[in-house]
Amino acid sequence: MASVKKELNRGGAWTAEEDKKLAEVIEIHGPKRWKTIAAKAGLNRCGKSCRLRWLNYLRPNIKRGNISDQEEDLILRLHKLLGNRWSLIAGRLPGRTDNEIKNYWNSHLSKKINQREEQSEGSTREFSSKTKKRRISEKAKQEVKEENTSHDSKIKFDLDDFFDFSGENPSTLEWVRKFLELDEGLLP
DNA sequence: AACAACCTCAACCGCATCAGA
DNA sequence: GTCTGATGCGGTTGAGGTTGT
Structure with missing residues (x-):
């Protein structure tokens, strides 16, 4: 060994x-x-x-860095829908790898989510970064667990949220439309 | 300028699943 | 049916860079 x-x-x-x-x-x-x-x-x-x-x-056609706002938005939506299924999420983002998305999530998006949650909770509590990391990872695990146990209702709930594009500007909507055309199976 | 703390991301690890013998 | 090697995936680590004090 x-x-x-x-x-x-x-x-x-x-x-x-x-x-x-x-x-x-x-x-x-x-x-x-x-x-x-x-x-x-x-x-x-x-x-x-x-x-x-x-x-x-x-691999050919790899995109590196510069994740656009649209891509970021899509990652957020897909993560909400799929949890930590990085390869599935990456499959919806041409040229992006699961590793890149996972890293991007862990270093950028998880913080954003956390900040939003704390704002919406109206909480004044402060956590150390290590505690925050642990909370995020535990939350992700819990999401996957929930998805496995109550698959249908969870998906229904998230799909409603996922496909709610009210308030999006026309260019984003067009981009999302193109994305959905990649896989009609995603449409409810 | 020096050091510590923090951040990012490439790469590895362990486990699960698949496919062929 | 089961054994074994190959492949795929998500979690984790650590080196190097950046920022703050």
Whole structure:
């Protein structure tokens, strides 16, 4: 076990050279059999690591950074609907990865939500950042749990909220319309 | 200028699920 | 049916950067 850890380059940042090798092997063999790809590329990385690098960084048509207001709004709505199903949420945002959305949520949106909640609660209580983080993560877990136990009623409630676009400006509505066309199955 | 505290995000880990033998 | 390896997902960590004191 320890010897494996020694041999593999775990935790280190990927170099341009590694990226190049990985991309070349994937071009030839396709993005599957990651263990084989890792071996063929001659990288001291495990297959999992190669897969993650490809999905989050090297894959074509990846958008990086600059999450627009519309995208942010969509993430908020989808999170409300789906909970921490990052891959599902990412699937609705072309070019975005689950990891990026998860990070964006944890570093930006969860704070916004928290602030809004505290404002709406009218609470004057103060929490340390660690306590806040814990509260957020517990809330997310609870949401997923609730979704699994009372699926229908929860979805019904959230769908009403999710599809409430009153007060949106026309450009946002048009953008949302385009998004919904991606998957008619999302429409109630 | 120096240090601490905080923030961001790439990357890893553990677990669940899937698919083929 | 079950065993095993591959894949996918969400949670967590830690390095590096930024901001505050």
